[in-house]
Amino acid sequence: MSIKRIFGKGVVMLLIVCLVGSVSVLAGCGGGSKEEPAPSGEGEKPSDGSSSSGDSSAPKKVALILPGEITDMGWNSYAYNGLMKARDLYGVEVAYSEKVSDSDAEEFFRGYAKDGYDLIIGHGFEFGEPATKVAKEFPDVKFAVTSINLSQEPNVGSITTDNPQQGFLAGAVAALLSEKGKIGYVGGREIPPVIEKQKNSELGAKHVRPDCEYVSVILGTYDDLQKAKESTYSLIEQGADVIIANADKSTIAILEACKEKGIKGLGIGGEYRDLAPETIPVDVINDASACIVVLVEKLVKGEFKPEFTRIGIKEGAVRLTEWNDWVPQEVKDGVQKAIEDLEAGKVELIRVAK
Template sequence: MKKKLFKCLSIALVLVTFLVGCGSVTPQESNEDALKVGLVVAGSLGDRSFYDSSNEGLNMAIEKLGIIGKVLECKKDISVYKDQLIQASNISDVVVVMGFEFYDVIQEVAKEFPNKKYIYIDDIIKGVDNIACIDYKENEGSFLAGALAAMKTETGKIGMVGGKDVPVIRNFQIGYEAGAKYINSDIKVETIFAGNFKEPQKGKECALTLYSKGVDIIFQAAGKTGKGVLEAAKDANKLAIGVDVDQRYISPHNIVASMVKAVDLSIFESLEKIQNNGFEAGKVYEYGIKENGVYMSYGSDDMTKLVDDETKAKIDDLSKKIISGEIEVPEVK
């Protein structure tokens, strides 16, 4: 009797651990056999971009697949990356890992937990059997953003504010420049790297610098730092292009569109495959335009239209040409 009681208490403790910080309890979350998923983010929620999109994917899986989920935030503190991964591994069947910052530590931790599955978002690791990677073709989506910027600019000068000067952000940059040049070979494209992904004020300073140089539309690929870019667009009465999620709602009179990177969709689809035994550990899953992994979004119908139907049709045509291979978008990853 005591052993049975102890076992029940242990199961309850595991469930309580998972439910802390995960919002309201759904009926599925009381199922001890449900798939348990830990989402570890290098930064923190509330960026209205990359990390929030991952959380939306987790919540979608909680609602539609009945999984149990927990988010562990590292708040860009490198000293806790490994500890948070270990904690997630101890209480999860699957660990979703968000951020290039985990490249080394995830390989170390995954080898310590060979029976757990890891989904590494936004980078590629090969040769570790229990790590599957999701790689986005942000260069393809950024090509569309660059083409749109080139069609919207009145000064012939467009800009981009990136977070850190790292390969994934360079992939945004090279696609953005290629798309702009495809529309207008003489266009001027200026990029500033803010140096981090967590300081909106720094992003605002970078954007205002570009606007002062005659740039009239800026694409931001800078996480929480990018919130400052969007604020600068509003303050300077200029234009901006959002990233990762549809950010038009933040300032619908200044944000013309967003290059969506469907982190939420890719996480949901991956967890669905795991439930259906169709997910291959060790594989790299690619999400480009063809897979609906990157695309342009123009806000809701009740917002002021800043991109006309003719321009949207041209962007759609470019998407089709990228899918068919008629347009080959350069990449740096």
């Protein structure tokens, strides 16, 4: 009796849960009790891959580990696009994981390595240490990390786009376009790429226009779009009349704010020009996807070396898109001259990530 009393509700609950459960499993996968054999499935690895680790004829497998979500319209999106581009170009098999926290990174590297992936890319400086650690356990697997200089191990390489160059270009464009001679910069979090672009956009602005004033705001987050927008307003109130936006998904919010206030704004990163053709003069493209493509290309051609690569203006990873037609010719010329100065080595860029 007392047992019944104790278990009474539990039994009811269980019954309900089982009922709902089986109905929804039926509805969900149409397979009824197929779910059950799962726990014993430890031996059936080959069912979905991991067979390619040995023979060379099978397509290479590439895995990408991302710190954020692929819908962030910036850092992670471009890497994801790069991965897809590489898949289409080289026919590699790809996989990716999003929002991998620092604590879990090692597990992801090891998991992919165990599953027989040939190249595992950690997209961000924070993945440097887990990559080097796991790389020692899997000498046959290639590891790569972006936006950090790290290459000592026999199978760990690294690659980055030239952030300082982008910053410099953006700064030059902004300074030349500014009427009042005051430009603003909105950055996401205080991480090396953002800081490099911040420092070098100031450098670029002062290079083409020594009297140019420079104000900047660091948001401390990428998520908060309203904050991004309001921060842009505050820069505009300070008198900045060209804004450089570098904050992934917040970039669009920043450019939106510029458009509303009739101020010129340009984003560093992807193509934003068509969002507000009348206020965005040009895009400074930071082709982060090129990093991934380059890495995969090296892997496929068997040229992957434990080295650090920086791709910039020369490689086309940093470039300007076409100018919108209202931009005056002297601005274009000024920027062209700045690029020439840059390539001639007349400018010492501030490099944070050595």
